[in-house]
Amino acid sequence: MSPERLALQILCLNDFEAAARARLPRPIFGYVQGAVEDNLSFRMNADAFRQYAFITRTLTDVSGRDTRRHLLGKTYASPFGICPMGLLGLSCFEGDLNMVGAARDADVPCIISGASMIPMEEIARHAPHTWFQAYVKGNPESYRPMLARIDAAGFRTLVEQRAHRLYDAAATRAAAVHGCCHAPEVAVRHAAADACQARHAVFRELVRAAGGADFFPHGQS
Template sequence: MNVNTAVNLEDLRQIARRKLPRIAFDFIDGGVDDEDCMRRNREQFRRYQLVPRYLIDVSKRDQSTELLGRRYASPFGISPTGLAGLFHPGADELLAQAAKAADIPFLLSSASNCAVETAAKLAPDHVWFQIYGTRDERINSDLVKRARDCGVRTLVLSVDVPVNSNRERNRRNGFSRPFRMTPSVVLEALGHPAWVLRYLRTGGIPMMSNWAPYGREGATAAEVADLYGTLTPAPMIKWQTLERIRADWNGPLVVKGLLHPDDARQAAALGVDALIVSNHGGRQLDVAPTPIEMLPAIRAAVGNRVELMVDSGVRRGSDIVIARCLGARFAFFGRPTLFGAAAGGAHGIARALQIVRNEIDMVMAQIGCSTFDSLDERYLRTEDAGPDWGHAAPAAIELPIPNIRRQR
């Protein structure tokens, strides 16, 4: 199997598995602790069925979607993913260019190997910049300033990493700071000679370019990575940090990682423009709820004050349709495009995006919906719906909202 014959995202994952050493593949593929949260992210999508409507003209279909004042060709984008250059040289740049070609947003991670200034030049209308709060308020402010100065329109603050998590696959493989290439890791990696040669030819661990300006002059990639590790995560980050960023940033501001309706309500009150409901792809808290579970409650909490998006567990075009029916305007995914990069560079990334776009188009036709914007809960049925569902009035189907006890 190769990129050209991949028919779904799982095919690209399997190609990447063959091409990457275990230490690199597991960094992309793994979750936290027992990886239950990562599995539940997929299972929750399977709770829903899409109920088709027939005898409707779907000969023309439009999946373009307006988001934060701009219309994109498809209702999905690329989530922020760090260290992409480890899986394919220049992967961040390739992701930015692929997003531009597909007319979708690419959320460049502040932990990327490509500097925000470079990515903004490659895809000025499609690159968003994602940051974490750091232990140094001056760096927080400077990252915001750099995004503004290079013309980035949308800033994303991720808030769901107060501390490092227990990613057991990484620990077993020695993927931590300081980086340890144990004999077993080296031996396994030698079974992937093409990756090893690229790794050696490009100088080993790639530079975290967004952080290079904050290190000493001439600092190595390892030294910059260590600096990043001392300044993030920042457990002291509070709502006041978000307030300061909101005051410094005039463009659209997105908060990524909130799961509680009360937090969503507070973010809306502080003037945030949009939320990405996310559990970090199951990589932070293994007992966290899934975004799909929490989306209806968050939608009820914020109303139309902010635009809602989701990520975590999106692997099919039907997932994005379901998320839209539950109230999310957009969906993001990160692992599939990293697997695409590992499987075939620019061609692999483009193939991942095309697969998802084709699946959305096919699902829309199958359920009798010609425009993505017109999707709503009327197309949904849950697996626990009662036997009389088919006799219900044609109004919107009632979806259960999780019972979240308000924190006092």
């Protein structure tokens, strides 16, 4: 299907699913689209976001509106970004490069997964402001060579789940912890990181996991 024809058929984000189902091999589509067991957590996450809506305003001057936001040493064009997606290359040739390139062109934050199928050095050259999500395990002696490689590649923001590990990441300019879901966790983890990311991906792993939007008010408090 040509990009022009696809553009006529994709009228909303949900339309991508039908197009992907028709194009991808069934096991790969199932991996990308599916969640744990009966997909209940997946549906709960979507339902949580459906509870929020925009409120329109009339007779309001919008000529001075500015969506730019400064975050971890850089100003971005929009307060939206892309979370890490591992094994993206399964569903698209050089999918990781396509993703970080799109974020670069849109000037929004993007986190590359440590499970990327593209070498981190190539990712950094393609989109220098990409954040890197590292899977840091073991003792410091075992993971410090990886941190050195991340720094040498040019990444300046490191994302990790274990806040105490970030003390060893002095080479990076900023550090963020992802997966925080409630206020006490955010408060504790801020002690070791520059930011906390309320990222919700456990619907792929845990039945009846709360939707991402469900814990936004708690994180803000």
